[in-house]
Amino acid sequence: MTSERNRELVKQAWRSFSTRDKDLIATFFTKDAEWLAPPGNATAVALGGTHHMVGRDAIVHFLTVDFRRMFVADVALDFRGFYAAGDVVVVEETMQATLANGNDYRNDYCFIFELRDGLIHQVREYMDTAKGHRMVFGEA
Template identity: 35%
Template sequence: MSQQNKDLVVKFIKAFSDGDAVAAETCLAPGAQTLAKGFGKLSGPRPRELILATTAAFKDMIPTGLQPHFVTVTAEGERVVVEFEGNATLANGTDYRNQYCMVFTLENGLIKLVNEYYCTLLADERILPLLADVEAQR
């Protein structure tokens, strides 16, 4: 079961990183949420619908994808912890390199909760303006 949970979480991270909301959705339980820890403007909870909307927006904001380099993937029961580094070029040509630790809680083989730890200041500086552009175009 641990390997299946690891595989599902890696699939989700790759889908999210590539802006593939369809693939990401297959990994999420009904009522799933993420909680970006920290004090930046992008910190806080995101319900399932917003997770999928953000994933879809990443396709335009981060055309190269995050290109995750997985450092560790550890599973115990229904919990999977992943450390990875992103190495992307944003749509505006700016480099975006951030480090992540995500703690996934699964239920019935799907992701129920993700606690995200990353540099929220860097995300606010580089990602927030692109999100505002995407919102303005809607």
């Protein structure tokens, strides 16, 4: 696939995430897909989960069930860029939401999507982990 097609596929995948339609979301990932976030990030800690999801089913479960346990209302994404080169697509965004504990959440993210055979095979997620911990757990 071309860089432009890969960029459009990742945009479509993002749109699918908000539907919470597990079957639709699953169509964007390889069966053995991985999603890696920084170890000890606030979301993984608060949910008692992992920072390294392995397999399409684990990723889909997070996006359709666990995500909304953490980010319960007012989820808004401000995309600042979708950049593609071959099978790699980089997404810059700011996410805002209301957390399950009632706190406001706002953090900047960078996601690197690697595609294989026209599907998302790996996602590497980067964010300000210290800021995330303050919003989720309060000041240390």
